[in-house]
Amino acid sequence: MKLRLWPDTLYGRLVLILVVGMFGGQLFTSTIWFETHDNRTLEIPARLFASRLADTARLLQHAPDDAARHAIIEQLGDARYRLHPIDAPAGPPAAPNRDSVAQRTVGNLLSGVIERRLGEPVEVRLLDAHLRDESGRHKGIFSLFDSRMPTGDFHVQLKVPNGPWLDVQANEGQAGMQTQPWSLVFDYLVRIYFVRLTAVFLLALVAVRFAVRPLKQLARAAEALGRNIYRSPLPVSGPLEVRTAAQSFNRMQEQLTEGIAARTRFLTAVSHDLRSPLTRLRLRAEMLPDPVWRERLRGDLDEMEAMVRATLHAVQGAEITEARHDIDLGSMLESLAEDAREAGHPVTVDGKIARPFPGYPRNLKRCLQNLVDNAIRYGGDAVIKISDTRQTVTVVISDNGPGIADEALLERVFEAYFRLETKHAEDARQDARQPTGTGLGLTIARSIAAAHGGTLILKNRQRGGLDAVLTLQRDS
Known part of the structure; x- marks a missing residue:
């Protein structure tokens, strides 16, 4: 060493x-x-x-x-x-x-x-x-x-x-x-x-720790800002240099929130403005004499509306606009599984969580919902396993689909609008009763995982299928 x-x-x-x-x-x-x-x-x-x-x-x-x-x-x-x-x-x-x-x-x-x-x-x-x-x-x-x-x-x-x-x-x-x-x-x-050096050393340990405490608070605030940009502003206290840094940090946070709000307003306006021409196109499509072309155009319009709606949801869904609460992940996953079973999809939950997890309920539910929907879309079913330790909570959502043969694509699927076409997904595309993906579900899920200080990865199973491994970090 x-x-x-x-x-x-x-x-x-x-x-x-x-x-x-x-x-x-x-x-x-x-x-x-x-x-x-x-x-x-x-x-x-x-x-x-x-x-x-x-x-x-x-x-x-x-x-x-x-x-x-x-x-x-x-x-x-x-x-x-x-x-x-x-x-x-x-x-x-x-x-x-x-x-x-x-x-x-x-x-x-x-x-x-x-x-x-x-x-x-x-x-x-x-x-x-x-x-x-x-x-x-x-x-x-x-x-x-x-x-x-x-x-x-x-x-x-x-x-x-x-x-x-x-x-x-x-x-x-x-x-x-x-x-x-x-x-x-x-x-x-x-x-x-x-005697003197020992006294100075002990004094330095205490005094320097007290002096650098505001910097540690600033570092923790910067890390928390990555998870929740709408967190409370940093307290402006301490020496002049620290107060100046805190004020600059708060101004940066304010500018970021204003920029995100402006982007959201812009996308909302675009989504609203696109509905009028899409509605006119849908009316004109209904007037087509050929039923085949009418059905094809209707499908394209449905996909366009779904992409506009998904883009807006991607912007709003990954943003943290709520306070942290203690979440019973077991109950949340059981609720998602019950909803899937009512829709005719076999989803089971195995394991339990020892104590509540502090997180953002609405966003975390959206993350888990996207992962369950992905497992159903590409595998037809989902098996959810929960494991809990003192520092982490791990949720593994497995499917029986074909997996991803190309290892390079295991990371690319997290890119926005990137979709893998499999036989089961193609069947779902042809079946109007099953939702089709827009390529934003995993992007949103990973963003929400990062907001909780966690990670989200995909792994191929040896006997076929894919594991979506969500690891969430506890604060203590």
């Missing part, structure tokens, strides 16, 4: 963007935190060094002469604290190993501690201040991962009150304190990264 790094849904993409964005921001701010922690690690050695330097300056300040000062410097100096008197201060180094902000911070810290200890301002110039680990070098913020006790290296020049300038290079420790690098990093990752 191919791993999808980029989710396919808008919901997943927004959650991923929020979480990755938060992680990136946290990763960036982590460098600031580690840098600050690195500076705080230097603060303890700086304070210790400043206190020691202030004590040295106080001793040199009160020394009686230069010889005494030289003796004090000799006594106080060691390998980690080197003192050298100088005539004048040196300039700042050309390429300091720390940025100017950090240099000023440490310099201000040293000056503040020394001035408080001596009780008067003292001129202090910081030339260098940095941390180094046990190996003698410093890795910056990365030393927190492997250095247990970093020490501070300092290079300053100090003007002793009433005394000379002093150049001091010192290495100061952490006053016996040890850092626990991996423990520190783990604690930071768990408390900051894990």
Whole structure:
């Protein structure tokens, strides 16, 4: 299975963007935190060094002469604290190993501690201040991962009150304190990264779901519009973008309904206008002296009227203009079968439905009636079987006709005005007591099935005959 790094849904993409964005921001701010922690690690050695330097300056300040000062410097100096008197201060180094902000911070810290200890301002110039680990070098913020006790290296020049300038290079420790690098990093990752990212992830799941809910409602409304164009307009609520989309959707629905209504009015007008010339033709046909031609012309006129009427019914019948109701499909099918038996056609119903099906009664009855009529027309009889599950209701209407030998025609028969001529259908054409088809019954039936969120297909049976399989989807 191919791993999808980029989710396919808008919901997943927004959650991923929020979480990755938060992680990136946290990763960036982590460098600031580690840098600050690195500076705080230097603060303890700086304070210790400043206190020691202030004590040295106080001793040199009160020394009686230069010889005494030289003796004090000799006594106080060691390998980690080197003192050298100088005539004048040196300039700042050309390429300091720390940025100017950090240099000023440490310099201000040293000056503040020394001035408080001596009780008067003292001129202090910081030339260098940095941390180094046990190996003698410093890795910056990365030393927190492997250095247990970093020490501070300092290079300053100090003007002793009433005394000379002093150049001091010192290495100061952490006053016996040890850092626990991996423990520190783990604690930071768990408390900051894990806790915060978990909180953001959970918040994103809730917030994004709430944000995309109007889009899901719009998608469900678009799907429902395909089944019932006369459904209630979509509520205009939510953010501005969602309200704009809902208003556009409602305007589209209104335009579609107006277009369908105009088409229906047009076809109704055409049907009405055609009746007058058809009536005149029928009257003139009755005046023909030849009974054979009179009968043929009468049949053609009957077929023309049936096609006009069927076209109008096709437009009106596939439109959903009623509200959904719970339908007892079993009773509806039994009623259709009883009507067919009264007309002399053997139709049976097998199976039952466990619970009512929510649908459009008039349209669904028309769909089933068309399928039963087709089975009778091409097979002479019909066997109806019902099966019901939690999500679907399946109605199979079978006949004992010849079926459709050409598999390609199993789909073409759903096209408008397409008719298959079989011997039984031809006999029905010659028998005025049996209705003849116009090629619109299956077209209307499939449209109504789609309006219910279902499907309608035809299948040849192995032992002859045809199955019309109507599958209807329940909402839940």
